[in-house]
Every structure is written in structure tokens, then in C-alpha cells.
Amino acid sequence: MTTHLEVLQNALGTALGERVGTSVALGEVTLTVKAEDYLAVMQTLRDDPSLHFEQLLDLCGVDYLTYGDGAWTGLRYAAVSHLLSVKHNWRVRVRVFAPDDEMPLLPSVIGIWRSVNWYEREAFDLLGILFEGHNDLRRILTDYGFIGHPFRKDFPVSGYVEMRYDPEQKRVIYQPVTIEPRENVPRVIREEHYGMK
Structure with missing residues (x-):
């Protein structure tokens, strides 16, 4: 007897092929696709009647x-999509790595699933992954x-600039970050008979 997962x-x-x-892993199937095969594979996942993944639920960028x-020695940036087939009641995860770490560029799947619009914009905004063919690739969460790109692992925790309201100019201004690094030393209280009656 074959299980639902084996049928998928x-x-x-x-x-x-x-x-x-x-x-x-953990009852979930993950497909890893080369960037040059990405569009064709995604089209097949949607259009093949034996698969019929009619919904793209999520796409997120990942920095490895x-x-x-x-210890990771592979490519740095990936886009990971989660697809759902309502017809067959199964899900699949698709991972594609951008071939160039300096300029992460992947094909957009907006022509296959319109729901990916905001997800690709978010991956661009937060990780700097460019999606070729996306007709409105602009920032969505940051100013x-x-x-x-704040979700890159090498982005400084304090950022590069800070904004504040300047009452003299009566507007918001941007300036380089002025946070001075400091070390907090916790105060330790020691009592001889703490917790004893």
C-alpha cells in the first residue's frame, strides 16, 4: 500500500524527472531547482494534471x-516557495538558489501565480533578491x-542611518547612526542567607 506522500x-x-x-523531511517534500529550470518547473507544477498546484501560498528569501x-559552502541566496494543490490535497516546497551571490537574480513567477507579487517584493526589499520579469519590484516594508537590505546576515544590527524629527527644520532628517557601543555589566546581589528561613 502506498502512502499519500509516496503518491506525491x-x-x-x-x-x-x-x-x-x-x-x-518531517513528512514534507522539498524540491531544489536550478535557476535556469525554475520557470519551466514551476509552470509544470501548476499545469500538469497529476500535480495541479494551483496555489502559491508563500515565497520567502533566505540568506545562507x-x-x-x-559550514555552508553553497550559494548564498535562495527563494523558497510553498505550493498547495487543493485538488489532490498535498503541498510541496520549492527552493531555488540565485547563481550569483553579488547580484542575486531569479526569474519571477508572477506570470504563473499572481499571488507572488508582494512576496517577491518582500524578498527584494529585505534580502536584495531581484526577480527578473516582475513589473513592480520596489520596496514594500522599508522606507x-x-x-x-536588513535581513542579510551581514547587515549591521544598528543599521547605517537613523531618522529623527528636527524641530528647527520642522521635518524628519536622516543621519549616520550615532550609537556608541557599550558593555553592560549586570549588578549581582549576593546575600548570605537568601531563601533560607
Whole structure:
């Protein structure tokens, strides 16, 4: 007797062949796709009647710079999508790595699933992953004048600039961060008979 997961794996293998790497962990299937095969694989996942992943639920960007405590030697940036087939009642995760760490560029799947619009914008805004073919790739969570991408592992915790209201100019101004690093030493209280009656 085959399980629901095995049926999904067989359907994926038949439809996609050698274009994807497949792994299963905790009852979930993850497909790893090369950037050059990404659009074709995503189109097949949606249009093949044996798969029929009609919904893209989520796409997020991932920075693998410090993954595994720095033991990661692969490409740095990836986009990870979660797809749902209501018809077959199954889900799949698709991971694609951007081939260039200096300029992470991936094809947009907005022509396949319109729901990806804001997700690709978020991955661009927070991680700097560019999606070729996206018709409105602009910041969505940070300010338009924001410098950098705050979810990158090498982005400074305090950022590069800070904003404050200047009462003399009667407007918000941006200036370099003025936080001085400091060390907090906790005060320790020691009592001889603490907790004893």
C-alpha cells in the first residue's frame, strides 16, 4: 500500500524527472531547482494534471551566509516557495538558489501565480533578491530611501542611518547612526542567607 506522500513523490518524479532534487523531511517534500529550470518547473507544477498546484501560498528569501555555523559552502541566496494543490490535497516546497551571490537574480513567477507579487517584493526589499520579469519590484516594508537590505546576515544590527524629527527644520532628517557601543555589566546581589528561613 502506498502512502499519500509516496503518491506525491511518484507524481513529481514522473512530471519533473531529473530537473529537480527531491528530499523528504518531517513528512514534507522539498524540491531544489536550478535557476535556469525554475520557470519551466514551476509552470509544470501548476499545469500538469497529476500535480495541479494551483496555489502559491508563500515565497520567502533566505540568506545562507551563516547557515550551519558557517559550514555552508553553497550559494548564498535562495527563494523558497510553498505550493498547495487543493485538488489532490498535498503541498510541496520549492527552493531555488540565485547563481550569483553579488547580484542575486531569479526569474519571477508572477506570470504563473499572481499571488507572488508582494512576496517577491518582500524578498527584494529585505534580502536584495531581484526577480527578473516582475513589473513592480520596489520596496514594500522599508522606507523608500532605506539603504541596504536588513535581513542579510551581514547587515549591521544598528543599521547605517537613523531618522529623527528636527524641530528647527520642522521635518524628519536622516543621519549616520550615532550609537556608541557599550558593555553592560549586570549588578549581582549576593546575600548570605537568601531563601533560607
